[in-house]
Amino acid sequence: MAHPTAGEEEYLETLYWLHEVELPLTAANVARAMLLSAPTVHEMVKRLEADGLISRDERKRISFTDRGLSVAENVVSRHRLVERFLTDVLGIPWHEVHEEAERMEHAMSPAIEEGMRLAIGTATTCPHGHPIAVGQRIPGAPLADVEVGATIQVLRFENEAEQVLHYLYGAGVQPGLKGTVTEHDDEHVTFEDAEGVAHRLTSSAAETVSVKADPSPPARVGLPAAVVLDQAAFGR
Numbered sequence: 001m002a003h004p005t006a007g008e009e010e011y012l013e014t015l016y017w018l019h020e021v022e023l024p025l026t027a028a029n030v031a032r033a034m035l036l037s038a039p040t041v042h043e044m045v046k047r048l049e050a051d052g053l054i055s056r057d058e059r060k061r062i063s064f065t066d067r068g069l070s071v072a073e074n075v076v077s078r079h080r081l082v083e084r085f086l087t088d089v090l091g092i093p094w095h096e097v098h099e100e101a102e103r104m105e106h107a108m109s110p111a112i113e114e115g116m117r118l119a120i121g122t123a124t125t126c127p128h129g130h131p132i133a134v135g136q137r138i139p140g141a142p143l144a145d146v147e148v149g150a151t152i153q154v155l156r157f158e159n160e161a162e163q164v165l166h167y168l169y170g171a172g173v174q175p176g177l178k179g180t181v182t183e184h185d186d187e188h189v190t191f192e193d194a195e196g197v198a199h200r201l202t203s204s205a206a207e208t209v210s211v212k213a214d215p216s217p218p219a220r221v222g223l224p225a226a227v228v229l230d231q232a233a234f235g236r
């Protein structure tokens with residue numbers, strides 16, 4: 001069987017990411033997440049199906065074939081590994097590595113991959129908090145759901161769009177950061193970290209930040225649609 005193309009890997013990566021946040025695997029969600037038109041996505045979905053990487057039921061819901069899932073897991077894991085390598089070994093800021101990793105992840109030999117694994121040492125996540133060994137996600141809640149007075153620790157950023165990461169970087173938020181939610185209204189969530197620094201995020205940005213919270217808000221079924229890319233919602 002032919003090796004999947006870089007284009008196919010991109011789509012599988014997006015599908016895996018939807019699958020991880022428990023959003024429905026549909027062409028419409030893929031189109032929104034990749035900021036592509038419906039016809040473009042439709043063509044690629046047909047190709048992925050013809051190549052035996054996905055299947056679709058009568059309601060057009062997509063699922064991975066075994067082979068598709070293993071390709072997706074590999075590319076997602078490699079993406080996170082590359083990101084960690086770029087931040088920790090090359091010193092590139094974490095809000096700038098996602099796009100770079102997108103370019104590198106499809107063209108790496110196993111030897112380079114192995115070298116990177118050795119170079120990152122004991123790190124287990126990408127710089128945005130996602131497990132390099134896929135499937136090891138720590139359960140979390142959207143920061144947007146957390147009530148005032150709760151203590152939190154930032155787990156990960158669910159949306160790695162460049163603009164979103166720039167926004168979060170500017171707000172001084174990063175995975176691992178601990179704090180207490182001090183303010184929460186319709187438009188913003190603010191939390192204060194251990195040094196007393198306040199971090200204020202728009203509600204739409206707070207939707208994309210997964211945290212461990214105490215007390216923990218009631219669980220949602222999947223993550224909100226806001227997590228699927230809508231760049232217009234950010235950057236305020």
Ligand SMILES: [Zn+2]
Pocket residue numbers: 080083098126127128129130160
């Ligand atoms: Zn990442």
